[in-house]
Amino acid sequence: MGGRLRALFLRPELTAFVSLIAVFAFFSIAAGNHGFLSFVGTKNYLQVAAGIGIVATPITLLLVAGEFDLSVGTMIAAAEIAVAYPISFLGWPIWAAMCAGLAVAVMVGAINGLLVVGLGIPSFLATLGMMFFLRGVTLGLTLLATGATQIFRLKALRAHDPLLPLFAGSLFGLPVALFWWLGLAAVAAHILTNTRYGNWIYAAGGDRDAAAKMGIPVARLKVALYIVTAMSGVIVAMLEMFYVDLADVTQGLGKEFEAITAAVVGGGAITGGLGSPIGTALGALMLGMIGQGFFYTDINDNWFYAFVGAVLVLAVIVNGYTRRVAMRGAPPK
Amino acid sequence: MTFSTRLTRTLFAFAGSALLALYALSTNASADDAKKLKIIFVSPLGPAQPFYLPILKGFDLAGKQLNIETVFRGNQQTSLFSEAPVVKRLLEDAIASKPDGLVIADIYPDVLNDDIVGAVKSGIPVVLTNNGFGQADNVGALTFVGTDEHALGEIGATRLRELGAKNVLVITVPPGIPFVDARMGGIAKGIAPSKTTIVQMPVEALSDQTKVVNTMVAAIQKDPSIDAIFSLGSCCGPAMVAAREQLGDKAKSMHFATIDLGAPVLDALKEGKVDFAIDQQQFLEGYQPVAILAAYLRYAIEPVERFYPTGPGIVTKANAEKIMDLTAQSFR
Numbered sequence: 001m002g003g004r005l006r007a008l009f010l011r012p013e014l015t016a017f018v019s020l021i022a023v024f025a026f027f028s029i030a031a032g033n034h035g036f037l038s039f040v041g042t043k044n045y046l047q048v049a050a051g052i053g054i055v056a057t058p059i060t061l062l063l064v065a066g067e068f069d070l071s072v073g074t075m076i077a078a079a080e081i082a083v084a085y086p087i088s089f090l091g092w093p094i095w096a097a098m099c100a101g102l103a104v105a106v107m108v109g110a111i112n113g114l115l116v117v118g119l120g121i122p123s124f125l126a127t128l129g130m131m132f133f134l135r136g137v138t139l140g141l142t143l144l145a146t147g148a149t150q151i152f153r154l155k156a157l158r159a160h161d162p163l164l165p166l167f168a169g170s171l172f173g174l175p176v177a178l179f180w181w182l183g184l185a186a187v188a189a190h191i192l193t194n195t196r197y198g199n200w201i202y203a204a205g206g207d208r209d210a211a212a213k214m215g216i217p218v219a220r221l222k223v224a225l226y227i228v229t230a231m232s233g234v235i236v237a238m239l240e241m242f243y244v245d246l247a248d249v250t251q252g253l254g255k256e257f258e259a260i261t262a263a264v265v266g267g268g269a270i271t272g273g274l275g276s277p278i279g280t281a282l283g284a285l286m287l288g289m290i291g292q293g294f295f296y297t298d299i300n301d302n303w304f305y306a307f308v309g310a311v312l313v314l315a316v317i318v319n320g321y322t323r324r325v326a327m328r329g330a331p332p333k
Numbered sequence: 334m335t336f337s338t339r340l341t342r343t344l345f346a347f348a349g350s351a352l353l354a355l356y357a358l359s360t361n362a363s364a365d366d367a368k369k370l371k372i373i374f375v376s377p378l379g380p381a382q383p384f385y386l387p388i389l390k391g392f393d394l395a396g397k398q399l400n401i402e403t404v405f406r407g408n409q410q411t412s413l414f415s416e417a418p419v420v421k422r423l424l425e426d427a428i429a430s431k432p433d434g435l436v437i438a439d440i441y442p443d444v445l446n447d448d449i450v451g452a453v454k455s456g457i458p459v460v461l462t463n464n465g466f467g468q469a470d471n472v473g474a475l476t477f478v479g480t481d482e483h484a485l486g487e488i489g490a491t492r493l494r495e496l497g498a499k500n501v502l503v504i505t506v507p508p509g510i511p512f513v514d515a516r517m518g519g520i521a522k523g524i525a526p527s528k529t530t531i532v533q534m535p536v537e538a539l540s541d542q543t544k545v546v547n548t549m550v551a552a553i554q555k556d557p558s559i560d561a562i563f564s565l566g567s568c569c570g571p572a573m574v575a576a577r578e579q580l581g582d583k584a585k586s587m588h589f590a591t592i593d594l595g596a597p598v599l600d601a602l603k604e605g606k607v608d609f610a611i612d613q614q615q616f617l618e619g620y621q622p623v624a625i626l627a628a629y630l631r632y633a634i635e636p637v638e639r640f641y642p643t644g645p646g647i648v649t650k651a652n653a654e655k656i657m658d659l660t661a662q663s664f665r
Contacts, residue, residue, distance in 0.1 A: 031555075034555040035551070035554035040550065040554055041554060044547045044550060044551055047543055047547060048541070048543055048544055048547055051541060051543055073540075132410075136409070139380060139381055139409070143380055147386075147662060147663050148386060148661070148663050149381055149382075149383055149386065149412075150383050150571075150595060150596075152595060152596035152597055152600075153596055153597075177543075239543075240541070240542060240543055243542070243543055243546065244542040244543065244545075244546060244571055244572055244575045245575060245597055246542060246572075246575075246595075246597060248383075248412075248542070249381055250381050250382075250411055250412040250539075250540055251540055251541070252540060253537070253540035254537045254540055254541075255540070255541065291538070291544065292544070292547055292548065292551060295532065295548050295551040295552060295555070296551055296555055301507070301531070301533035302507070302508075302533070304535050305535065
């Protein structure tokens with residue numbers, strides 16, 4: 001294999017891409033004649049992948065910086081209520097309600113960040129605590145304020161809102177969620193590879209003390225990343241609530257694990273220092289494809305989890321194999 | 334002062350005030366609790382499950398009206414069913430605290446019944462509710478308040494068949510919970526000679542409504558002969574209405590039914606977009622057990638029947654509007 005080609009296949013994006021092709025080929029054969037390959041079928045998994053990808057993008061930056069965020073799934077539920085309540089009960093326009101959601105995100109992200117960098121609590125525990133706390137507070141406050149756990153009729157209330165198409169519409173026949181996802185992934189990739197903030201993020205995930213000695217504001221950087229991660233939960237919340245026309249205190253549960261899975265499939269390391277927003281996007285696409293593609297196959301629903309687990313591990317094996325093949329015969333350094 | 338020290342102080346101040354606020358919000362104990370009768374309700378579900386809100390409302394309202402302390406022990410975290418060992422532990426804790434009466438959603442009879450029998454033998458009267466059809470005699474409970482899930486499934490399926498449905502997409506959760514299996518059994522009986530296409534939603538997908546909607550669309554794309562959707566439970570009623578929108582013109586020739594009375598379903602019923610919703614009138618499943626236990630404990634009145642049916646009722650275009658306000662207040 002030529003040196004340049006080999007270098008290409010050593011990129012985590014490319015190995016993730018190969019396993020994505022493998023998954024796609026599988027569904028094309030197993031479910032191609034059931035609509036998986038159709039436009040509607042494609043839209044179907046792209047939209048689900050977008051929901052995973054939007055939160056997985058900042059999660060990737062956090063992973064590179066050496067931190068976790070387990071509360072982002074719950075943030076989706078909190079944001080749905082924070083945005084839907086003022087729309088439904090106070091008559092706010094979408095932009096104002098969105099600001100309310102973002103304000104909650106800033107608060108949650110800041111607290112997460114402060115717990116981690118200020119008190120030095122491992123991010124796994126700090127954000128796990130936030131996950132439970134936020135879920136409980138969202139449920140408790142929503143019941144207290146509305147007497148219910150769901151808020152409805154959002155689209156009808158804001159039918160002529162100029163911002164509605166940003167969250168409920170489609171562009172070129174594709175759901176807007178897709179464009180949010182691709183845009184955010186591109187921005188994150190640019191930041192990580194082409195700006196000094198990217199270097200800071202890598203440095204923070206490597207050796208924190210060394211990074212601090214180099215004058216990198218590690219604490220502020222991490223707090224900012226937590227805030228951005230929580231904000232991505234607001235975007236997913238708004239896309240979802242305007243798609244289904246329902247805000248619900250239980251939404252987003254488990255999204256944090258899907259996001260981390262996408263990041264790791266895309267070449268991220270749970271131990272920090274490694275990660276690629278483009279690889280993560282491919283990982284999210286793969287998860288969406290596996291989850292929704294299943295329902296186009298003839299496999300009995302009882303086997304869903306067994307299937308998802310098996311395909312995921314197979315995809316990661318393909319990922320590792322591609323990398324090994326690419327590395328074989330690499331010139332000595 | 335360093336950035337970190339400032340952060341730490343801010344954080345402590347925040348955590349302290351948050352805890353105080355939380356305490357103020359969450360306590361509602363009154364002074365005369367000591368002499369009141371106390372009834373504990375043990376359940377696999379909780380307030381995060383929209384279907385359960387009317388039950389809890391009925392339970393608390395009965396307590397207030399009848400001057401009884403009502404305590405709920407259920408799933409406070411998610412809208413999913415707590416697993417059997419979790420419910421068993423809740424039940425054992427409730428029995429150990431020696432309440433005057435117990436209300437139990439007997440969702441896992443094989444796991445819970447021994448404990449329930451033990452409670453009854455130790456002198457704690459029990460009313461089963463919401464779950465436990467046919468179990469009242471087995472455990473010595475005063476009665477079961479709720480719905481025969483088999484009948485519910487059969488009534489829904491029969492109605493869809495009579496509307497002309499030939500292939501009904503049934504959106505349900507994975508099997509294994511007795512009442513879910515009973516419901517599916519009823520559907521199988523009622524639908525013949527038409528047929529069903531069953532999709533079991535993976536439980537974690539229920540926390541991503543986009544998945545629920547798109548899975549319904551996928552199922553119909555895969556089998557275009559599907560001409561009706563029967564969506565079981567409040568997880569999937571709003572999603573079904575959203576899926577109907579995604580299906581475009583195809584939806585016009587289809588039939589839609591659900592077991593959910595959320596606002597999207599009621600709106601769709603009113604506009605004729607959903608044919609009917611099955612109503613368990615579950616407010617009574619919270620209210621009635623307290624009333625029955627109060628009458629038993631205070632006046633030694635024992636129900637004659639071991640089954641107090643609260644449903645299934647049917648909501649259609651004709652009566653949807655009437656209950657809209659009540660749904661918004663979680664009475665329905």
